[in-house]
Amino acid sequence: MVKLALLGESFPSQLRENPQALRDVQVVWSGTSIEAFRNEVPAMRPDVLALDFLELNAVQSDVVPALLENSRAKHAIVTYRFARRGVLQQYPAGKVRLLQGPISLSLLRAHVHLAVLDDVLKPQAAPVVEFPRMPPPPPPAPPPAPVSPIQMNAPGADTMATVTVPARPKPPRYTQEQLGTLLEYASSVKCECPNHLSQIVSSLQAFEEYSKQCENRNDADREVHGLLYRYTASARAVMEEALDALVKHENIPL
Template sequence: MMKLALLGDSYPSQVRVNPRALGELDVVWVGQSRETFFREVPRLRPQVLALDFMDLTQVPTELIPGMLESTGARHALISYRLPHAPLIDALRSPRVSFLRGPVPLSLLHLRVHQSLDDLKRAGMPPSQGPAGRAPRFSPEQLGRLMELSTQEGCECASQLARLVGGLRGFREYTAGCEPHDEKDQRLHELLDRQMARAREALEEGLVALLEHEHIRL
């Protein structure tokens, strides 16, 4: 059964009023808070994310890749009222699709299956969960750290947060690459593993630094 997580202002009431509209899809989480999403959804391991935003100009570029990486989801279906072409152009890939909202659950059900069919046609494997440990920091936390200076103007936390965010962005970019052959596929799998290891090492250093500086997020 396909696991689905929904984030949006109207999704909780839609699911409450019409719980059968999503058919056989297993709704493992539905909510409105991004912070709660990052706290609760990664351990649920949904295969598809349905993310509804009012205004895409207010969505940080790293937010959606961070949600995909932290949950290991195969696809994110993004609905919106007000578009933002640079964000759409930057993120559209076999793993991220966009449609104008609000979206009735019956249409969402259809689009989820269409998106998964598109992934199969693109030759992407059934599961693309992240290698290694789930990220320790949400995009919002990394964003706050990038603006932080600690004692005596030290910007180590800011620089480490920037490196972690860069590695996460690179992994998300390579996830959209289409391998030309088996050798190319193996190379991208190697890159994915190495990026995961590098991210984990940097995150451990960042955790140690935050503890040393008594910084709480």
């Protein structure tokens, strides 16, 4: 049986809600502390690591390889919400699987088995095929002229606001632990709305933080990123109200 170690804010609550999802996988460790993971997991000798990072951009590129090396695991499944392409390209394709989360334990189970199967079905080197040389690409277009900051609802502005959002967004109502429980909740009827709404709210929470970390070239960039943050936070608050109604209707304990 494959040995799996889980590190992430929502994994423990997902396991409590749906322990049968990983029925043919031996979960040797599950927790939220990376320090506890470093201290305790190597003795468990896991085959696969499942690592959930809400802010993958903020994770040093050597963290995942170090966790693999210290635990002697053969594979790592890394889930994230949003990340720059340059960050994703830092991870070796052979040992690290990158998935945009949050994901259910059932989907995680499938990727655990696929990761192990990679060791059995290692691809053979493809034959080298030579293609005719293509003409060089045209020179890049000159950069656009700098623009002034966007003023929402200003007379003659290029971008007009059609939705009113609060200047100070409401804080998130749901923790990652609660969203993890909802992600695994099984309804008595053919309805998976709690699972999908949980994913939507979690993704919106993550994009709020992601938009605050984007680089700004000028005041116009800063204005746009502030706009994205406020609109995303407002969308998250609206979807949280919808999730509130669903949780109350289904009597889901959190």
